[in-house]
Each structure stands twice: as structure tokens, then as C-alpha cells.
Amino acid sequence: MIPQPVSVGPADGAFLLDSRTPLDAPKELDGVASWLRATLRCPLPPGGGGVGLRVDPALRPEAYEVKCTPDRLKITGGSPAGVFYGLQTLRQLLPPQALRRAGPTGWRVPAVTVTDRPRFGWRGVMLDVARHFMPVADVLRFVDLAAFHKLNVLHLHLTDDQGWRLEVPGWPRLTEVGAWRSESMLGARQHVRFDGRPHGGFYTADDLREIVAYAGERHMRVVPEVDMPGHMQAAIAAYPKLGNGFAGGVRTGWGISSHVLDLGPESLDFCRAVLDQLCEIFPSELIGIGGDECPRDDWGGEDRQPAFTALMAAHLATRGRRIYGWDEILEGGAPAGAVVAAWRGQEPTTVAARRGHQVVACPDIVAYLDYRQSDDPGEPTPVGTRLTLADVYAFSPVPEGLSPAERELVLGGQANVWTEHMDSARVVDYLVYPRLCAFAEAVWDAPDRSYASFAARLPEHLDRLDALGVNYRPLTGPRPWDARPDAPGNPRDRSDRLAELAEMTKRLAFENPV
Structure with missing residues (x-):
């Protein structure tokens, strides 16, 4: 099983799970029970003596126990989320054919006792839908x-220089203009190649509510992000008055635009309107404001x-919300209550925790799944x-050297999926899996993993993953058709990147030595 459970005790025999197996679940687990029936394609009629789902407050909220004997299958969680994770473990106890949408629906579940719990409360993945728009069904x-891998946070990166992906009342040109670019780069920006094809798309408020509801049924919270005050060229292309004289279009090249918000009264009102819209759609206490890579030109x-x-x-505090921002918000002092996404190596995680901020570790050198998977020349871009x-x-979210109180401020970890070079769900699959399987086990973190x-x-x-239709990267390496000779890359040496990160974060150490 992946992620590896804390304890697995096999036993003799098996439990028959088929369309006649009764399901006994209290009302508080109606949602989980409905999800199970739909996922297994079994009616599982109400009744006792078959599958039993229970909540036991004595367990930690996301902990669970699976007890399977030839006569009974019982799954207990510390909350509905814990029961849901127990059911994901049940899916992995079944043969892979059970994960398909067609085929037989009767299976034998091996007798076993599984006791499990995650170490970290934030087990996240960020999906960038700004660089390449991803339709709702693919999200x-x-x-x-x-x-399926027991991750519980989806950080949705909704805007960037290359595209604006959500409607904001009173600002129609954000989607009329800002959601579309005339072409996209082919490969790394150093090669200056373009595909000549328009690209874009955006989500309506109902689209985003559907994503939130769907994720909620799977016990994932969605944390939205609108990057500000930098990475704003798409918005400024739609409303040049928000910028500083820029009158061009949505950025077509990768990299960082120097065209940022002017921070006058109208721009501030715009940002508040955007945040208000996010608060209307997303129930998350945390609202992402980005804050990274903002040139001062x-x-x-x-x-x-x-x-x-x-x-x-x-402003967010007036709505009962807190900001979630990349670790650049530490420069000059992050506001009290801010949660930091520490991406520039491991040092920002330490700095954030020592300054009393909750922090999510997502260092690029171990958690950026757009980075190349090998030195094979067949790797795409x-x-x-x-x-x-x-x-x-x-990967381990908690750096060495923190005090016990500081370690408590590290909420967990997050893998980031930046999509400059991922123009379809198929390519996302290839870059993300099976590396996200490894990441999920790292942040679940069983003691003896x-x-x-x-x-x-x-x-x-x-x-x-085959049964689920995932176009993962084979363990043997890329296939010939995975290569992208039309979109060349720019491989980096790890030591060079570490030196670059040290230079980037010098200011953090200077402001508050740790």
C-alpha cells in the first residue's frame, strides 16, 4: 500500500465484498457511504453484518483502523476524513481491476488489521492552472x-503573468482579455521558441464551487491563490490603469514580468475586490496572495x-481569513497570522518557524514536480x-535545528506542479506520477518508512495507476513518444541551484539571523 500504513497485521482468510454485502454507517457518514457505493460500483444495501463504518473520537481526526475478518469488515476513523482514508486503504486491498469503471464488482478482501495515521496535517499539492488552463473535468x-494517495490540500494557482483564470464581478475584462494569450512558448525561455497558437480559458464562479464541493467530498480543502502584487501582467493587460504605463498584452513568454501593480488606490481596491470574490467562493480560512518574485522596477x-x-x-482579517503567501512575504516582515509556503530551499522554513509563523515546506529542490526526472535526453522539456x-x-518537511515549539509550526509539506511545460492532463500525469506517490508517503510519514x-x-x-488511466512515467525511463524535441529544455546543476537559492535568501538571514 502507498502511502505505507503505520501498522499492517495480515491474517487468514478473506471477506467477500459484492453487490449483496450490507453497509452499516451512521448518518454523519452518509457522504462517505455514498462515495463508497459510487466508487465501488456496488449498491451495498443498508444493513448490519457486512461492512461497518464508524467514527471514534478517541482516534486522532485523520487516523483510522481497518479490521477485516472473513465475516466482517469494519473501518473506524477519528472523523469522517479518517474513515475516508480507511476506505482508500480498502481500495488498495482490492485487486487493481476494482479501480476500473467497468468489469466485475465482487472481490475478496484479505483478512487484515491496519492501524494508521498521518504525521502531518498539511499534505498538499499545488496545481498551476494559469500557465496552461486545465478544464474542470481534468481538475x-x-x-x-x-x-487516492491521502493528500488533503489542493492549492490552486489561479493567476499569473500568462493568464487570469477566474471571474471577478465588476471587472469583466479579466476574463475577456486576461484569460487569453496569443501564443505560448515551446520549451525553456532561453530558446525563444513559440507555437503560434492562442491559448486560454477561465473558470466561472460555479466551476470553482464545483471543484470546492468535489474536493470537499474527498476531504481535500482547496486553497485559492491570486498572485499579487507581482505576476500581474495578465490583469494589467486587461486594465492598464492598474499598472505603470504598460499597454501590452498577456505575457506569452515564461519567466517573470517586470510589469506589476502600481499600488495606487484603484489597484488596492481591485485587489480587495478579488480577495472578496475568493472569500465568496472558497470556504478556506487561508487565501493565497502569492507575493513571490515581484520586481521593483x-x-x-x-x-x-x-x-x-x-x-x-x-482586509482578509475582516472576513475572518488569513493570508497564505510564498516565502518572499517574510522579507520586510510578514503580518501576524500569515502562513508561509517556503519554496526557496529549506532555509525559509526555518526562518518562518523561528519568527513564529506557521509554515508549509515546499522547497523546489525536492518538491517541484516540473523539474526533470532523469538525465535521459528523452525526458520532455x-x-x-x-x-x-x-x-x-x-523529503522531510521539518528542518533540523528547530525547537519543539518551532517544529509544531511546520504544518507539513506540499508538492508544486508548475505547468509551463505541461500543456495537457497527459503531460501532467507524466511529470507528476509516480513522484507524487513518493511525496504522499513522505508527508504521511510512517515511523519506519x-x-x-x-x-x-x-x-x-x-x-x-494503470487501472485508473494514469499516464505515469515508466520506471524504465521515458518512452520515445514522451520526448519533446520541438520544446527543448534547460537542465540545471543541483549545486548551482543551491548557490542561487542561498543568494536569493540572504536577505532573510540579514533581517533576522537564525
């Missing part, structure tokens, strides 16, 4: 696959970002440092 499928070199971040945090399955598996054990279990798990 829902992405959620299903993440939930348009501000005459002046650093106006800390004051802007404080204003946005204050190889960018970034080499990030193998073993590298991802070795090991890469050797994971590698031994993975081939059987790939049969499950």
Missing part, C-alpha cells in the same frame, strides 16, 4: 488521484511590498535540477 480527476526600486501585504492581510523518485521520497520498501511496493501500485 476533478487530478483531485481524485491526489485523494515599476516602483523606482522602492520596496512597497511589505506595506501592501499588510493591507491585504488586514527537461528543466530545473534532476529530481528522481528517491530525491522526492527523501524506507525508500527500499517503497520501491518494492511501487510496481504493484503502478498496476493501480
Whole structure:
């Protein structure tokens, strides 16, 4: 099973699960029971003596127990979420054919006792739908696959220089203009190649509510992000008055635009309107404001970002929400209550925790799934440092040297899926899986987990991914048709990237030595 449970005790015999098996579940588990029936394609009529679902508050909320004997299958969780994770384990106890949408619906569940719980409360994955728009159906499928691996946070990156993906009342040109670009880059930006094809799309409020509801049924919360005050060229292309004289279009090249918000009264009102819309759609306490990679050219070199971040945090506080931002918000001092996504190596996780901020570790050198998977020339658009399955598996959210109180502030970890070079769900599958399987086990973090054990279990798990229709990267390497000779990459050396990250985060250490 992946992620590896804390304890598995096999026994003799098996339990027959078929269309006649009764399901006994209390009302508080109606949603979980409905999901189970639909997923297994079995009616599971109400009644006792077959499958029993229960909530036991004595367990931790996301903990669960599966007890299967030849006569009874009982799944108990500390909350409905815990029961749901127990049911995901049940799916992995079944043959891979049970994961398909067609075929037989009677299976034998091996007798076993599984006792399990996650170590970290934030087991997240970020999906960038700004660089390449992903239709709602593909987002829902992405959620299903993440939930299958017991991840519980979807960070949805909704806007960037290359596209604006949500409606905001009173600002129609955001989707009329900002959601569309004239073409996209082919490969890494150093090659200056373009495909000549328009690209775009956006989500209506109802689309986003559907994603939130679908994820909620799978016990995943959705944390939205609208990047500000940088990464705003798409919005400024729609409303040039928000910028500083820029009158061009939505950015077609990758990389960072120097065209940022001017931070005058109208721009501030715009940002508040955007945040209000996010609060209307998303129930998440945390609302992402990005805050990363914001050039100061348009501000005459002046650093106006800390004051802007404080204003946005204050506005969200009036709605009972808190900001979630990349670790650049630490520069100049992040507002009290801000949660930090620490991406520039491991140092920002330490800095955030020592300054008293809750923090989610997502260092690019181990958690950016757009980075190349090997040195094989057949890897599609190889960018970034080499990030193998073993590298991802070795991830630990908590840096060494933190005090017990500081360690408590590390909420967990998050893998990031940046889609500059992922123009379809098929390519997302290839870059994400099976590395996200390794990441899921790292943040679930059973006490005795090991890469050797994971590698031994993975081939059987790939049969499950096959049944789920996932275009994962084969363990033997890329297939000829995975290559993208038309979209060349830009591989990076790990030592060079580490030196670059150290330079990028110097200011953090200077402001508050740790």
C-alpha cells in the first residue's frame, strides 16, 4: 500500500465484498457511504453484518483502523476524513481491476488489521492552472488521484503573468482579455521558441464551487491563490490603469514580468475586490496572495511590498481569513497570522518557524514536480535540477535545528506542479506520477518508512495507476513518444541551484539571523 500504513497485521482468510454485502454507517457518514457505493460500483444495501463504518473520537481526526475478518469488515476513523482514508486503504486491498469503471464488482478482501495515521496535517499539492488552463473535468480527476494517495490540500494557482483564470464581478475584462494569450512558448525561455497558437480559458464562479464541493467530498480543502502584487501582467493587460504605463498584452513568454501593480488606490481596491470574490467562493480560512518574485522596477526600486501585504492581510482579517503567501512575504516582515509556503530551499522554513509563523515546506529542490526526472535526453522539456523518485521520497518537511515549539509550526509539506511545460492532463500525469506517490508517503510519514520498501511496493501500485488511466512515467525511463524535441529544455546543476537559492535568501538571514 502507498502511502505505507503505520501498522499492517495480515491474517487468514478473506471477506467477500459484492453487490449483496450490507453497509452499516451512521448518518454523519452518509457522504462517505455514498462515495463508497459510487466508487465501488456496488449498491451495498443498508444493513448490519457486512461492512461497518464508524467514527471514534478517541482516534486522532485523520487516523483510522481497518479490521477485516472473513465475516466482517469494519473501518473506524477519528472523523469522517479518517474513515475516508480507511476506505482508500480498502481500495488498495482490492485487486487493481476494482479501480476500473467497468468489469466485475465482487472481490475478496484479505483478512487484515491496519492501524494508521498521518504525521502531518498539511499534505498538499499545488496545481498551476494559469500557465496552461486545465478544464474542470481534468481538475476533478487530478483531485481524485491526489485523494487516492491521502493528500488533503489542493492549492490552486489561479493567476499569473500568462493568464487570469477566474471571474471577478465588476471587472469583466479579466476574463475577456486576461484569460487569453496569443501564443505560448515551446520549451525553456532561453530558446525563444513559440507555437503560434492562442491559448486560454477561465473558470466561472460555479466551476470553482464545483471543484470546492468535489474536493470537499474527498476531504481535500482547496486553497485559492491570486498572485499579487507581482505576476500581474495578465490583469494589467486587461486594465492598464492598474499598472505603470504598460499597454501590452498577456505575457506569452515564461519567466517573470517586470510589469506589476502600481499600488495606487484603484489597484488596492481591485485587489480587495478579488480577495472578496475568493472569500465568496472558497470556504478556506487561508487565501493565497502569492507575493513571490515581484520586481521593483515599476516602483523606482522602492520596496512597497511589505506595506501592501499588510493591507491585504488586514482586509482578509475582516472576513475572518488569513493570508497564505510564498516565502518572499517574510522579507520586510510578514503580518501576524500569515502562513508561509517556503519554496526557496529549506532555509525559509526555518526562518518562518523561528519568527513564529506557521509554515508549509515546499522547497523546489525536492518538491517541484516540473523539474526533470532523469538525465535521459528523452525526458520532455527537461528543466530545473534532476529530481528522481528517491530525491522526492527523501523529503522531510521539518528542518533540523528547530525547537519543539518551532517544529509544531511546520504544518507539513506540499508538492508544486508548475505547468509551463505541461500543456495537457497527459503531460501532467507524466511529470507528476509516480513522484507524487513518493511525496504522499513522505508527508504521511510512517515511523519506519524506507525508500527500499517503497520501491518494492511501487510496481504493484503502478498496476493501480494503470487501472485508473494514469499516464505515469515508466520506471524504465521515458518512452520515445514522451520526448519533446520541438520544446527543448534547460537542465540545471543541483549545486548551482543551491548557490542561487542561498543568494536569493540572504536577505532573510540579514533581517533576522537564525
